[in-house]
Amino acid sequence: MTSPQPATAALQALVLATIEEMIPSDATAPNVQVDRSKAGFSSDFQTPAALQLAKVLRRSPRDIAADLAAKLTPRLGALAEAPDVSGPGFIGFRLSDDALQGYLEALSAAEHLGLEQAGGEHIVIDYSSPNVAKRMHVGHIRSTIIGDALARMGRALGYRVIADNHIGDWGTQFGQIIYAWDHWLDPAAYDSDPVGELQRIYIKFQTEAKEDASLMDAARAELAKLQAGDERNLALWKQFIAASRHVFDAVYDRLGVVFDVTNGESHYNDMLIPLVDKMHDEGRLIAIDGGALAVAFGDQDIERPKRMVVRKSDGAATYATTDLATVFYREQTWAPMRCIYVTDSRQKEHFQHVFSVVRDMDVTTDLQHVMFGIMSSPEGSLSTRAGNAIPLDELLDEATRRARASLEERLPADFDGDKDALAEMIGLGAVKYSDLSNNPASNIVFSWDKMLSFEGNTAPYLQYTSARTHSLLAKAAAAGLEPDGTTLKLADPLERDLLLHLMDFGPTVRAAFDQGKPNTLASWLYDVASKYHSWYAACPVLRSEDRELQISRLNLTRLAQRMLVRGLDLLGIGAPQRM
Numbered sequence: 242m243t244s245p246q247p248a249t250a251a252l253q254a255l256v257l258a259t260i261e262e263m264i265p266s267d268a269t270a271p272n273v274q275v276d277r278s279k280a281g282f283s284s285d286f287q288t289p290a291a292l293q294l295a296k297v298l299r300r301s302p303r304d305i306a307a308d309l310a311a312k313l314t315p316r317l318g319a320l321a322e323a324p325d326v327s328g329p330g331f332i333g334f335r336l337s338d339d340a341l342q343g344y345l346e347a348l349s350a351a352e353h354l355g356l357e358q359a360g361g362e363h364i365v366i367d368y369s370s371p372n373v374a375k376r377m378h379v380g381h382i383r384s385t386i387i388g389d390a391l392a393r394m395g396r397a398l399g400y401r402v403i404a405d406n407h408i409g410d411w412g413t414q415f416g417q418i419i420y421a422w423d424h425w426l427d428p429a430a431y432d433s434d435p436v437g438e439l440q441r442i443y444i445k446f447q448t449e450a451k452e453d454a455s456l457m458d459a460a461r462a463e464l465a466k467l468q469a470g471d472e473r474n475l476a477l478w479k480q481f482i483a484a485s486r487h488v489f490d491a492v493y494d495r496l497g498v499v500f501d502v503t504n505g506e507s508h509y510n511d512m513l514i515p516l517v518d519k520m521h522d523e524g525r526l527i528a529i530d531g532g533a534l535a536v537a538f539g540d541q542d543i544e545r546p547k548r549m550v551v552r553k554s555d556g557a558a559t560y561a562t563t564d565l566a567t568v569f570y571r572e573q574t575w576a577p578m579r580c581i582y583v584t585d586s587r588q589k590e591h592f593q594h595v596f597s598v599v600r601d602m603d604v605t606t607d608l609q610h611v612m613f614g615i616m617s618s619p620e621g622s623l624s625t626r627a628g629n630a631i632p633l634d635e636l637l638d639e640a641t642r643r644a645r646a647s648l649e650e651r652l653p654a655d656f657d658g659d660k661d662a663l664a665e666m667i668g669l670g671a672v673k674y675s676d677l678s679n680n681p682a683s684n685i686v687f688s689w690d691k692m693l694s695f696e697g698n699t700a701p702y703l704q705y706t707s708a709r710t711h712s713l714l715a716k717a718a719a720a721g722l723e724p725d726g727t728t729l730k731l732a733d734p735l736e737r738d739l740l741l742h743l744m745d746f747g748p749t750v751r752a753a754f755d756q757g758k759p760n761t762l763a764s765w766l767y768d769v770a771s772k773y774h775s776w777y778a779a780c781p782v783l784r785s786e787d788r789e790l791q792i793s794r795l796n797l798t799r800l801a802q803r804m805l806v807r808g809l810d811l812l813g814i815g816a817p818q819r820m
């Protein structure tokens with residue numbers, strides 16, 4: 242069965258068609274909004290369309306509302322009852338029980354739970370992207386978690402997502418690391434923690450170079466050798482990449498994060514000179530101090546025209562040059578409809594500039610920067626600086642340890658499942674969700690207690706709710722009761738409220754993906770859980786005498802369960818059957 246058009250979209254279309262008949266042919270119809278009615282209204286949805294029309298029609302909004310409602314009534318057919326008018330002119334819609342039953346049936350049978358499917362267009366998502374020879378810091382954790390959620394949502398919506406890990410595997414730092422390797426490496430430390438040791442000697446280089454400027458020249462010489470293809474330096478560089486990727490991969494495995502390609506910065510090396518030459522030939526470049534070249538973009542007639550350096554005075558390309566080449570490479574390779582970059586907000590300007598430059602060069606790919614703020618804790622221990630001191634795996638270990646401790650207190654004595662696996666699922670889920678439940682743009686204050694709570698807007702609460710639905714359905718099955726996916730009996734306003742909310746799964750995932758805001762899905766899931774608990778408290782399932790009502794309630798439970806499990810999965814979070 243194909244999924245039905247979401248109710249809001251269906252109502253919106255009907256209101257718009259009716260309005261178009263009411264306004265003069267040369268007037269433009271207002272942007273019609275249809276929203277869920279607030280609690281306390283007998284309607285399910287409301288629109289302020291009549292208020293918006295008052296100016297165009299020069300009549301009182303209430304008058305227009307009455308007129309619009311009357312004209313809408315025949316059009317609504319079996320979808321809704323006759324609309325009501327309230328307040329200054331709001332029109333309220335109440336779906337018919339038949340229509341609600343149709344939604345329940347369609348959603349229960351729909352292959353994608355009502356997620357409208359795109360046509361397999363390519364979307365590139367550039368995320369995680371840590372730097373070789375450095376520990377992943379908190380910024381990379383956020384990028385990894387948010388990017389992975391976007392990749393999962395994109396795939397669920399029928400796109401061909403290319404998850405691209407744009408690792409930092411090229412640049413001046415490699416000359417410095419090679420110099421440091423030759424002078425200060427502790428081989429035993431490197432064996433046990435290669436990335437930690439590379440980071441240590443790199444920092445050591447920075448400190449020493451402040452005292453002795455000649456080190457910079459020596460490092461530049463190593464870099465020049467590397468760039469010229471010197472065998473030993475190339476081998477070292479490759480070894481740094483391999484060692485770092487090994488460590489990154491362990492983290493990705495644990496988090497369940499998968500990339501389609503890992504085209505690091507070095508992947509674009511051969512494309513940089515031709516690109517700069519081409520831009521030069523097209524007259525886009527301006528020579529600035531000391532022989533550097535910059536590309537001019539945007540409005541050049543203003544007082545401080547915009548420029549972005551693409552070739553430094555020593556001839557080297559920049560991070561920006563690589564990003565320009567990356568846009569063109571992706572366009573040629575996948576012709577994506579969109580490319581999403583997930584980094585912290587400090588790169589806001591960088592991407593604004595890159596996007597403007599390539600738009601001047603006729604790139605039509607939709608380029609979107611999803612940026613996020615800083616993560617900190619009340620003790621300050623997760624600040625970006627100190628974040629380097631808390632490696633990600635230690636953070637994950639701690640989350641798992643705490644989840645395990647809380648499980649020990651909660652689980653019944655006869656629990657025979659795998660407690661370690663469960664603790665890992667809850668611990669990692671809590672870490673991910675505490676990030677994803679926030680608007681990416683805001684800074685996060687990280688709190689263990691809040692994160693691992695079984696109440697409130699947390700992953701354990703959602704996981705617990707889904708586990709509750711499993712145990713209810715198992716008990717029902719043992720009593721010979723199974724959801725049938727069609728029966729709907731609405732005996733309590735809370736059942737209606739729950740179903741109306743579940744009907745929003747598709748539009749919610751769509752909005753979360755398009756706006757680059759996984760928190761939109763997170764808060765929708767939180768509302769599913771809260772509504773489910775209120776409903777369940779008021780509407781007994783197994784204790785009810787009425788068999789039709791029982792089946793109807795099992796249908797709601799089953800749908801809520803599938804959406805909780807799928808929704809959590811879209812956030813990269815597992816949902817246990819028991820906890």
Ligand code: ARG
Pocket residue numbers: 367369370371372407408409564567582583584
């Ligand atoms: N490696 C960069 C960093 O650690 C992030 C790269 C983001 N992606 C990009 N195409 N520039 O800050």
